Amino acid sequence: MSDGHHVGTLDWDIVADGSDHGRDRRSGHVRGQNLEGVPALVYTAFWQQKIDGRFDKATSGESTSILIDFPDFRPAALMIISDGDYTITPVDNPASLLERPEALVRVRMVDAVKMLGGLGPIMAALFTGKIKLKGLRKLWLLVKVLMAKEVA
C-alpha cells in the first residue's frame, strides 16, 4: 500500500469543488443536498458527528479529499474535508476525475457486505487485497472522527 499520491492507474478529469453552497453552518448539513446509494451511506456515516460537533473538532485545521468507491455499486463518493466540515459529491466515473483524491477506499460491494460477518471476513479481505486502502494517514482522519470524544 502506498501513502496515496498515486491511486492506481486512474486519470482524474473532474474537479469536485468542495464548495459551501447552501451550507447551514449552524446545523452542519447541506440544505437541499439529496443523495442516494454510496454517497448517501458515506454522508450518513459522519452526519451525526457533524451535527453534534465531534466532526469539527476531530478535523479542525485539516483538509483532504477521499474517494470511497465500490466499483460494482457506483456512483462513488468523493468526500472533501475542509475546515471542520465535509461535502459528499457523487462520482459516476472515478477514472475521469481531474484532481486525484489524497486517499482511497475501494472494495466491491459484494465483498464489503460480507465483512459484516465479523473480523475473519474483514482480515481476509485485507490480506487478499479485496479492499484497497491508499493514503492511510488521511484515512486515519475518518477513524479519528468516528472515535471522537471531544466537541468543537
Add this chain to the structure above:
Amino acid sequence: MNKFERIMAVLEHRQPDKIPAFILGGDFRFYNQFMDKIGFTPEEMHQYAKDGIMTGAPMCHALAVKMDFDCDWATFPSMEHFDPETHQIVDTFGERAAIVVNDGVPHAWYNGPFLTSKEKIKAWWDVGHPVDFPTMLMNPSFKIHDVLMKKYDGFTLFVGIPGIYEPLSMGIGLAQLAKFARKEPEFLKEIIERNFTVQEKALDYIVKKKMPIVMCGDDYGYNEGLQINVTQWRTFIKPYLKRYVNIVHGGGAKFILHSCGKIEEIFPDFVEIGIDGVQSLQPKLNDLPALKQKYGEKIALLGTIDDTDLLVNGTPDQVRAEVRKSVEVLGKNGGLIAGGTNFLLDTTIENVQAMVETIHEV
C-alpha cells in the same frame, strides 16, 4: 427504585415508585432538532462518548439518557447481501432498504420485497440464505447495556431482533404472502421455518448474554386493523411468536413485543402466549382503557402516547394535560411504561420534554 427496578416492577405487576418513560428511538431529524435546542455540554459529550453511548440515530442512547427516559431499544440488523445483477442491497430475508439523504438529513427507507416469486425464493435458498445474524453488530450493545445499567441509575436497554411477520412480509411482499397463505400454505410455512432457524439462533445468543429484557419489533397492524386476517395470523405467525417468547423466557428474560397499528384483536393471543409487555399501542387506533381493564393485570402496556398528532401539533400544556389523563388511567396500579408509540421524528423537543416530565410526575 432505580430505573431498572422500576421497569421490572411494571413487568412483574408490582407497583413502581413512579411510571417509567420509554423511547423507541429518535430519528435523524429528531436528533438534529435535539442538538439545536438541547444538545450536550462538552463534559457530557466527553463522558457519553467515553462510555460508548453516543450511538447513531435512530438509537442514540445518550439522547435518551439526557432527556431523562428510563429505557430505550436496540434492534439488531440481519445480514446484508449485495445483488450484483440488480445493484441492490438486500437483507437475508429479502427486504430491500436504502439510506437516502433528503434536504441534508438522512432517512432510512424500505424499498420493497426482493423475493418476488417462488423461483426467486428457492434460488435465494440455493445460495445459502437466510444466513445468521452478524454477532459483530450485536456485541457492542451488550456492553452498552451493562454501562447504562451500572453508570446511569439502572437505565435499561431493551435489545432484540425483528419478529417473524415483518421480515417475511417485507421480504416476499404482502401480496405474495397472502397468495401463499391461501394457495400454498405449506410453502409459506417452509419460508417461515427457514427464517426462524436464524432468528432462533440470534435469540439464543441474546439470552446467553444475559440481557434481562428482549424486545422484538413486528408490525401487525394498519390503522384500520391487522395487515393479514386474524386466522392467517394465528395459523402462520402466532406459533412462531410463541417460540420467540419461550426462548426468551427460557433464558430468564422478559419478552416485549413492539407492534404498530390497530392490533387489539390479537391482544388475547399476546396474553395467552405469555408476552410480558406490548409496545406502541397507538391510542387513536386501539381502545387502551378497555385493554387495561381486561388484560392489565396480565400484560404491561408500553408507549400509549400519541405521536402522530399530540406530540407533533400540540402545545406543551396540551401534552401535559393529555399525558396526565392517559397515564392516570393506564398506569393505575402500575403496568405501564409510557412514551411515544414509535421513533420520534417530527415531534417537537418541547413536547417530548413535557411528556417525560409528566409521566414521572403522575
